[in-house]
Structure formats: structure tokens, C-alpha cells
Amino acid sequence: MSGVKSRRELYSEATKAALLEEATALFAEHGYAGTSLEQVAAASQVTRGAVYHHFAGKQALFEAVLEAQEKLAMEEIASAAAGATDPWESALLGLDAFLDKCCDPAYGRLVWQEGPTALGWHRWRECEQEYAYGVVERFVRGLIEAGYWRAAESVDTTVRFAFWMLGGAGMALTETPEADRPRVRDEWSQLIRRTLSGLRSQ
Numbered sequence: 001m002s003g004v005k006s007r008r009e010l011y012s013e014a015t016k017a018a019l020l021e022e023a024t025a026l027f028a029e030h031g032y033a034g035t036s037l038e039q040v041a042a043a044s045q046v047t048r049g050a051v052y053h054h055f056a057g058k059q060a061l062f063e064a065v066l067e068a069q070e071k072l073a074m075e076e077i078a079s080a081a082a083g084a085t086d087p088w089e090s091a092l093l094g095l096d097a098f099l100d101k102c103c104d105p106a107y108g109r110l111v112w113q114e115g116p117t118a119l120g121w122h123r124w125r126e127c128e129q130e131y132a133y134g135v136v137e138r139f140v141r142g143l144i145e146a147g148y149w150r151a152a153e154s155v156d157t158t159v160r161f162a163f164w165m166l167g168g169a170g171m172a173l174t175e176t177p178e179a180d181r182p183r184v185r186d187e188w189s190q191l192i193r194r195t196l197s198g199l200r201s202q
Helices: 008-032 037-044 048-054 058-081 087-102 104-117 121-143 154-173 179-198
Strands: none
Touching: 008 037, 008 048, 008 058, 008 104, 037 048, 037 058, 058 087, 058 104, 058 121, 058 154, 058 179, 087 104, 087 121, 087 179, 104 121, 121 154, 154 179
């Protein structure tokens, strides 16, 4: 079979990409409640029917936007962490990349503010665990296997502790006025680094 896509398939993919791009901008600016499918359709220069062709409704569209944001963020964090071969240094590079990402106004609002409202607490948490939780778990297991952290506590409990600590930083940065974010980011960075160091094996 030929791997060449038809013009219809290419148009469909381009339409979906445009919908996601415009929806991302609108949700980030106006929030989930303040954005309608009609606005997304108009910004994408398509009909409302075209929106429903790709997404079951506004919640499904937002979920796709959120997943795209998280996938990109996790890729950026993994790429930053790959700059070091030592698990400890890798984790700190990943931490810096995560905090930098949380300072981005669009990412912060979409993930930490609009996500729980749009999807509901349980579905939002499932989405976070699918992306961010897995990355945190890899870092934690890497530190334990390298001997930096003692494995006396449950690994799952340690992962959850780290996950929610980082989530607290993400929420705090999102709620901080943009002009103050660099200072608050550095404060969280120092607190988290001290916490991570406190868990190191003696």
C-alpha cells in the first residue's frame, strides 16, 4: 500500500492542527468557560461542524490541547535532563526545565488552572499521571538505583511525594504575577533542591 496521503487526509490533518492551535490560544487567554466552540471555529476559519468532525465537544477539544501541552513539556524536560549522564545532575536539569515551563503563561494556565475545571479533578489527575507522573517516576527510580536516595520508603510513596511537590510549585507559579515569577521560581527551586538533598543517602 502507498504511504502517500490523499489531499483529503492532508486537509483533515491541517484542519485539526489549526483547531488545536487556535483553541490553545483562546483557552489560554479566555479560559475554558470563556471560550466557545464557535470562537474556535471562527478563529480556525472552519465551520462548527468541522470542529465536531474532529472532537466530540469542547471538553474533548480542551483535553486534546492539554495533552499536547503536557507531551511537549515532558519532551522538553527529558531533553534538558539528557544533558547530564549523572542521575542527580540529570534530575536537577529536569527540575530547572520544569520550573521554567511553569513560568510560561499559557502552559501554567492551561495545565494548573483550567485543567481541573475543564476536565474535573479525577480526569485531570489521570492526565497528569499519564504524562508528568511517569517522568517523575523515572527520575526517582534513577536516583534510587544510583544510590543517591535510600529505598527504605515505598518507591510509590516517594514518587507521589515528589509529584505533588512539583505540582505545588507549578500551581504557585501560575498564580504568581508574571513580573514576580522569576523570583518565586528561584525560591521554589531552592526549596525543592534542599528537600531533594535531604532525601540523599548518608
